[in-house]
Amino acid sequence: MKEFEVIKEFFTAQPVNRKDVAMGIGDDCALIRASDSKYIAITTDTLVCGVHFPTDTPARAIGHKAVAVNLSDLAAMGAEPAWISVAVTLPTVDREWLAEFTAGIFELTEYFNVQLIGGDTTSGPLSITITAQGTVPQGKALCRNGAGNGDWVYVTGEIGEAGLALQALREQVSLSPREMQHAMDALNYPKPQVLAGQVVREYASAAIDISDGLLADLTHLCQASTLGISLDVNDLPIAPVLLNKLGEEGAARLALTAGDDYQLIFTVPDTNKVALETELKQANIKSSCIGQMNKSQEIIISRGETRLSFAESGFEHFS
Amino acid sequence: MKEFEVIKEFFTAQPVNRKDVAMGIGDDCALIRASDSKYIAITTDTLVCGVHFPTDTPARAIGHKAVAVNLSDLAAMGAEPAWISVAVTLPTVDREWLAEFTAGIFELTEYFNVQLIGGDTTSGPLSITITAQGTVPQGKALCRNGAGNGDWVYVTGEIGEAGLALQALREQVSLSPREMQHAMDALNYPKPQVLAGQVVREYASAAIDISDGLLADLTHLCQASTLGISLDVNDLPIAPVLLNKLGEEGAARLALTAGDDYQLIFTVPDTNKVALETELKQANIKSSCIGQMNKSQEIIISRGETRLSFAESGFEHFS
Structure with a gap:
């Protein structure tokens, strides 16, 4: 069973009832009506060590890529990136690794004027889930x-x-x-x-x-x-x-x-x-x-x- | 090194520069200015199998709890929940497990009129990261x-x-x-x-x-x-x-x-x-x-x- 089939069968089961949801599951981002003139575009991507990147990938690259793949989804909607949340699951707390990982995140967030607004730090097998959000004028979102x-x-x-x-x-x-x-x-x-x-x-x-x-x-x-x-x-x-x-x-x-x-x-x-x-x-x-x-x-x-x-x-x- | 110390040392290194961020890292939710009258409250929580729940926890409970802990953070800001993104990493695609897991999610989202708007489905050790968002009138958020x-x-x-x-x-x-x-x-x-x-x-x-x-x-x-x-x-x-x-x-x-x-x-x-x-x-x-x-x-x-x-x-x- 492929990812798209899993999503279709199990996650799109709930109909879209909220009027403030302009685009639900199925595009690069969801779109919610934030005000009369703009949408907020939202996307989430997980990178799992050994699946989405080789185990010996430098920490800075992991941080960079985790942000980049999410900003890429915002770009594909024509949205201007604004805020990210970073959830990272770590096998151990390695200060050097964390310093490099966050440097990889911040070099992109600073370049694109994106604010890290929250997240979660948990213990377990290495994986990173980022939710990125941006804004796009209503009528201009690219679906x-x-x-x-x-x-x-x-x-x-x-x-x-x-x-x-x-x-x-x-x-x-x-x-x-x-x-x-x-x-x-x-x-x-x-x-x-x-x-x-x-x-x-x-x-x-x-x-x-x-x-x-x-x-x-x-x-x-x-x-x-x-x-x-x-x-x-x-x-x-x-x-x-x-x-x-x-x-x-x-x-x-x-x-x-x-x-x-x-x-x-x-x-x-x-x-x-x-x-x-x-x-x-x-x-x-x-x-x-x-x-x-x-x-x-x-x-x-x-x-x-x-x-x-x-x-x-x-x-x-x-x- | 405790979670709070990791967050403080590595993740709050970036100053808050965006004027639309009313509350960044450090509370139950972040707050962003969505319009002149309301904030969007945003929270992210990860549950890792074997860390946040025992390995034999029923799938429906995992789905329920992953949503509940996030809605609880919204509640603690006085926010009305509205949208969630669900990133789930699965060791195998087990249809029965997925049906129960999503039932656990949907029983809460339906009760609280929350829309599942996106997420990611990846392969790896079982873990769930949910980002939940809601709205709260400006001046009413509970910090x-x-x-x-x-x-x-x-x-x-x-x-x-x-x-x-x-x-x-x-x-x-x-x-x-x-x-x-x-x-x-x-x-x-x-x-x-x-x-x-x-x-x-x-x-x-x-x-x-x-x-x-x-x-x-x-x-x-x-x-x-x-x-x-x-x-x-x-x-x-x-x-x-x-x-x-x-x-x-x-x-x-x-x-x-x-x-x-x-x-x-x-x-x-x-x-x-x-x-x-x-x-x-x-x-x-x-x-x-x-x-x-x-x-x-x-x-x-x-x-x-x-x-x-x-x-x-x-x-x-x-x-």
Whole structure:
């Protein structure tokens, strides 16, 4: 039973009765009506040691990442982050570890003007649950279900390098010390696309962050919007090191499936395309148009004129 | 290093810079300004299997208690609960367990009109982190630091029975099956004093919920308010079964030190005493006046005219 099935069967059993809940379970954040003009966006993510990060991950990286993955969910709603609560379960009280862990938290909260407002400190196997909250003007929140037929599909930044780091840790690929350092930084210190979310919310119809992998998160967006996507792997902003190490096909495969990128996917109606691209350039945010929404309810992947069939084992060309 | 020291040294290192944060770390809830007229109160509590509840605790009790301890923190601020996020880490996906666990959650959320708005489901050692939020009119939030010299100190309900259940589980006391059932219900299904919190907020100067034990939580309130308390053990609302099983001294000792009661302690200026007691009676809320705030910065415990000295080992009479 997968996580999504568990959530659907057990946690969405309660109907949404409160009128102040604009969005309940099922998007990157919940939305509650805080005042006449704004929503509060709320998200919760848990990182469990040995599951979401390797046991030898530096404490500073754990603190950074625990905050980053939550701010990434806020970014995907177009929300401005404001407050976090940190619940940490610790096997032992190690002052050096705690100093590094909290430094990792505070370097992000200070950068984004986020206030740590509470939490809990308990004894047990190492795990961190953060609840992050932010604000978004009513009518500007970016939900997964807003994409329209014909909307253009974009992704911010570059993708695949965090996945490459995981492959290297599993010794499935060999990296130079410098490449390894860069890839581990991508894995351990993701940069939540908070500014991008706020720029994009003025023009986009839908958004989601890449946590499960580009293909998996595109699928969530398509299902929520009851649409499909045509995308061209030539347009994917694959990190150059992937192409060097894995070749064109291996790089595309990893970029499509690796999680932990924490870039944003968003969809834009044709009428907003030029204005959005201009704004993103002015804000110095890298973005790539990778495809277009369609009515197929499928994800159709091509390389130029050639349609590809994607399976766990990789691409297969259609005959 | 105790939890409070860890929080103080590592988590309160960041100064509160945001003007929308009315109360940060250090009370039962944080308070953020949601609009011109109301605060949102936010609290987070983690329950770890084997630490906060015995490994054989029924799933429904775990779900109930995880919500109850958080609503109790909201009650202690005088807040009306509204929304919760549930992060659960599970060793395995057990459908029967999940059905019972979520039933335990929903029986409280439905009773208090609280909406489950999100969370996370992850794989790992069993633990639950809930973030609960509610609203409270600005100027009505009950903080720990508001008690005044001469204010009367109250506690709701009865105390000590959850502690008795823990003693029985450790075979330190023998209960009849019926007594055991009743005590286990007190431990597993605490009733958050949400209504009491909302009645009390109109009259009280400070409040805290009893999670660590009456004496420990009174100490938190005294430290925050820079005051002391004189209390008479004859006035404590000790659950009658404690007196039967442990005698007068043993019962008072357990009632003062046992946690998990989730009753409210609150302080009331003398001018509001009669009005508050009238309101509580009308709302059918049991409460007991157990003492009075003073300037000593100590907790002075007496039985009638006799002052007691309290230590881990029990009471010692002053010579």
